[in-house]
Amino acid sequence: MLDPQAPLPFQATVHPEARAARRLTWDSREASPDVAFVALPGERMHGNAFVEQALAAGAPFVLTDLDVPRAVRVEDARAALFDWARAERARAPLVVGVTGSAGKTTAKSYVAAALDALFMPVFNTMPAIACFLIESGGAGRPLVVEMGIDRVGEMAELVDLVRPDVGVITTIGPAHLEQLGSIEGIAREKGVILRGVDGGPVRALVGAQAAAFYPGVDSYGFGDVTFAGEGLRVTPEGASFSFAGVPVSLPLASTVQAEAAVLGLVLAREAGVDLADAASRLAGVSVPDGRYRVHRGRFTVIDDAYNASPVAVRAALDALSGWEGRRISVLGRMLELGPTEQQLHAEVGAYARDRADLTFGVGAFAAELGERAFATVPELVGALLADIRDGDVVLVKASRGISWTPERRAQEGVGLDVVVNALLEARDGPASV
Structure with missing residues (x-):
């Protein structure tokens, strides 16, 4: 338990009603009677704007510079959080x-x-x-x-x-x-x-x-x-x-x-x-969805769609090349590659054509990535589902753009988890995790 009434490795004024928590969060939506809230500065808003919401959700305490109930009041919540982390580490x-x-x-x-x-x-x-x-x-x-x-x-x-x-x-x-x-x-x-x-x-x-x-x-x-x-x-x-x-x-x-x-x-x-x-x-390790997670069935889906870089895509394609059956690669844009990004996508696409029997590309640089190129994910899904057959092995990989704002992700990131879900639904009915 994280007890704010115990000695802390930073200067703080602790409200007498502040109580112990099991976890910490900087997302007020996760605050609960077991989860305390840390009010951190954000790119668009300060966590202080959500302190009342966290308290209403029952947060045992809030780490903040505000004078509110159950506050662990500090001059700088971010610095205090990091000091606390170093002490516990x-x-x-x-x-x-x-x-x-x-x-x-x-x-x-x-x-x-x-x-x-x-x-x-x-x-x-x-x-x-x-x-x-x-x-x-x-x-x-x-x-x-x-x-x-x-x-x-x-x-x-x-x-x-x-x-x-x-x-x-x-x-x-x-x-x-x-x-x-x-x-x-x-x-x-x-x-x-x-x-x-x-x-x-x-x-x-x-x-x-x-x-x-x-x-x-x-x-x-x-x-x-x-x-x-x-x-x-x-x-x-x-x-x-x-x-x-x-x-x-x-x-x-x-x-x-x-x-x-x-x-x-x-x-x-x-x-x-x-x-x-x-x-x-x-032998019992289970990796999260999107990290080379294999779904076997009448056709096999390799979900490696969480993120992508040239090194990671090549490694995934090497793994795909060892499978029996028709090998299909479905690749989307790799983000943050700078001025050489078109060349890097073309090199990965050439590697894909060497390792897979059929290659699909989607979004920016779709033509570089695959023989069958599509501007949007829905277009890709329609064509892929029309072509898929029993015994195929499908690798799905791209950058999701999770580091961007939602607006920029819509322009640049490609969320191919949508493709994975569509394949699993087509194969088995509604996908289950």
Whole structure:
């Protein structure tokens, strides 16, 4: 429980009616008798505008600079939240930070399973990470935090907040180029996670694809790496390999998931966790919707529609190429690629034509991405459903544009989760999760 009446790591005036909460939120719609509200400044409105709404919902306390009932009154709610997060993080026995141009969520899920750790939910903003650290730091279990960036200097801010004992980079490739400028800029900014706070000690690990950017840093995966899984075999049924003599079987997994599992086993071994137990937990990992989630049936749908970058799309296409049956790729625009975006889409489209039997593209750069190009998602869905047949395997992948305003997403982002749902409904009737 988060008790505002207990000593706090920041200066505050605590209302006598403020009471303990189980969770924190900066979204007043989530406030409840168990969930306290943090009034943070936003791009368009300050959280103070929603304090009364949170109190009416029964929030045990509100972190704010306002003089209201159940207030934990501070000069700066954001600074107080981060101070609190650092204090609670210091209580955790092990914190693993994961970044990369692709595969962060997958790596986070497999590392957490191997270590039997608590891990960040889908959202990985600074406030979300701070709330997670406050809620979980005292649980006595390892923590795994996804640390994505899209601007210069952001990783240094994240490292200062999370202070990871282990820093992991999964991959390096073109993503967020509009802000980070170049592949070298991406590698430099993400590389901050390997150095820790003020250059302090941190266990650094990089995936096989990223190893060339960080000479001398220990690497993991398969092949010529520091810590390698052996005997990798990937089929439509899943991936299997061994690590340190322990067999590992991952249902409906691809090479990307297998590499993440190797990472988890490396960290489990270093933490003194029994590898057989870790491997057993890895077999049960279920990734969130949109992250290479396989739906099998009379035709197979691979839902990888949550987000996309050139590195991630190529990895998904490599996995698709290993399936039997007619292989279909459905690709949409990859966002934030800067002035070379048309070339990068054309390169990914050429890769798709080499890996798939039939390629569809939608939205901006549809013609670059697929032989069958459509301006809108409804047009694409109609054509795809008319063509799909039993035994097909359909990969769906694009950027959803979740970092943009709703207006700009309507112009630029492509939400291909709509395509996934349409395919599942056509295959099975109403989709269920």
